[in-house]
Amino acid sequence: MTAPTVTEPRTVTLTRQKVPWADIVFKLMLRLCLLIAVAFLATLLIYVVYKGWSRLDPRLWDNFPSIRRPERAGARSALYGTLWVISLTAVFCLPVGILAAVYLEEYANPARWYNRMIELNIANLAAIPSIVYGILGLGVIARGFGFGTTILTASITLSLLVLPIVIIASREAIRAVPLSIRQASYGLGATKWQTTWRQILPAAIPGMATGSILALSRAAGEAAPLLLLGGLTYVAFLPDGILSEYTVLPIQIYGWISQSREAFHDLSAAAIVLLLLVIIAMNSIAIYVRNRAQKRW
Structure with missing residues (x-):
C-alpha cells in the first residue's frame, strides 16, 4: 500500500484592485x-x-399690510390667504391625482392608445411654465366659468398646476409596492378593488404623502399665475369664504420688495422666513405621516 500524499494548502494573495x-x-x-x-x-x-x-415679531402675523408705515405693517391677510388657497388646493388636487394614479397603474390597459395619450399628456403638463396655467385660469375659470378673481379660482388653477406632480409621485409610490402583496391578496380570494383599497393604497401612503407635500409646497410658493388671477398686493381684511378676494405671501413679498424704502425690504425678508416656516410645517406633517405608515419589506 502506498501512503496518501498530503498536499500543502495554497496561499491566496488578495490584490487590491486599483480604482480608475x-x-x-x-x-x-x-x-x-x-x-x-x-x-x-x-x-x-x-x-x-x-x-x-x-x-420677525408678532407684528408680522398680527397686523395687516400698510403702504405708508412699514414699521406697523404685517402679513396677516397674506398668511391667512395662503392657508385658504393651499388648503382648498389640497382638497381639489389630492383626491383627483391619487385616484388618477390608481387608475393608470392598476386598471388602465397600457396597450390602449388613449391610455398612452393620457400618460404622455401628464408628462408634458408637468413641464409647462406656471404662467401658462395663470392664463388658462384667467380665461377659462375666472371669465369663462364666472368665478372671478377669488380664492376658488386661485385654488382650481394651482390644482391644475400641481396635479401632474401628484399623479406621477403617486404612480411611483404604487409601483414600489411589492408584487407579492398583490399576489398574496388575490390568492386569498380578494377582489381587485379590495386589493387596491386595503393592501396597495396603505402601503403606498408614505410615497404619496411625500409627493403630495412637495407639490403643495410648489403651489405655496407660486406668484406668477396668481398675479394674472387678480391676487392683490394690498388686502386689509381676512378672507370670509372661497368667493372672497385674497392675497398670498408670495404676492405680498413681491409687493413689498418693489417698494423703494429699505424698511419694506426688511419686511419682505421677514415674510420670506414666514413662508419658509409654513412650508417646513407642511413638510413636517408629511414626514410624520410617512414615518407612521412606512413599512419595511
Missing part, C-alpha cells in the same frame, strides 16, 4: 457640486434671516 482615475474625478465633481449647492442655499437662508430679523 475617472471614477475618482467623477466622485470629486459630485461632491463639489453638492458643496456649491449647499453653500448657495446656506448663504441665501442666512442673508434672508439676517435681513428680516428685526421684523
